[in-house]
Amino acid sequence: MSMRIGLGFDSHAFKPGVPLVIGGLKIDHPEGLAGHSDGDLLLHAITDALLGAVSAGDIGTFFPPSDPKWKGADSTVFLQTALEEIALAGYKIVNIDCVLIMHRPKIVPIAADMRERVADLLSLDLKNVSIKAKTPEGLNHDGTAVAHVVALLESIDLPEEHKKLTAEADVPDEADIDGVFTTLISKTHDITALGRKPAFDTDDLT
Ligand SMILES: [Zn+2]
Structure with a gap:
């Protein structure tokens, strides 16, 4: 962790x-x-x-x-x-x-x-x-x-969370669960893999 x-x-x-x-x-x-x-x-x-x-x-x-x-x-x-x-x-x-x-x-x-x-x-x-x-x-x-x-x-502890999601998810088979799960959580925990690259624009909503 x-x-x-x-x-x-x-x-x-x-x-x-x-x-x-x-x-x-x-x-x-x-x-x-x-x-x-x-x-x-x-x-x-x-x-x-x-x-x-x-x-x-x-x-x-x-x-x-x-x-x-x-x-x-x-x-x-x-x-x-x-x-x-x-x-x-x-x-x-x-x-x-x-x-x-x-x-x-x-x-x-x-x-x-x-x-x-x-x-x-x-x-x-x-x-x-x-x-x-x-x-x-x-x-x-x-x-x-x-x-x-x-x-x-x-x-997030992936194996444990995966089991929990699998138990709770209402989808027909494991392959679908993997798909759903992948969209929810990055498998690698690599935060640099985020799709959106921050521009470090420090403006606030004032
Ligand atoms: Zn503000």
Whole structure:
């Protein structure tokens, strides 16, 4: 088994009159986060941590802010792509640890709901998702929300997973299962074999 680690960071400025979405959770607050997409900084940072862990570039590699297609986009789409990339590289998430830094709104009262939503989006047990909140003391960050995320991944044990998929898959014979399986998981775990080459465009969806 091999392990990989990824680090994600994001920040967005608060903006009156737009919906606030953090961690895929809609939050009742007079200000939202400005961004080309829905401004969900937590999902953006998680996406970058996952892509970074398999050296697949970053969110801007896949969803350039110059593309009008992503205007107002639901950030769960970005997260889904990152999940596909790590599966393609032959990895799965062990756990993630997140820090949100903002003055308002207070995260503590909504932290449990947010954690549940993120765990659901990542198909992880709740115990493998940590979300902590801090206020930006002394940083002069009153109008900005910041997120830091670390994600730990482990390689998928192919023989074991193959057996499990074989047992669960509703396909007629083993040859078909191999085909399905190959599309899901890289046999070699060679992350350089990924079809999409990252351009290392570091633009964010701001
Ligand atoms: Zn962002």
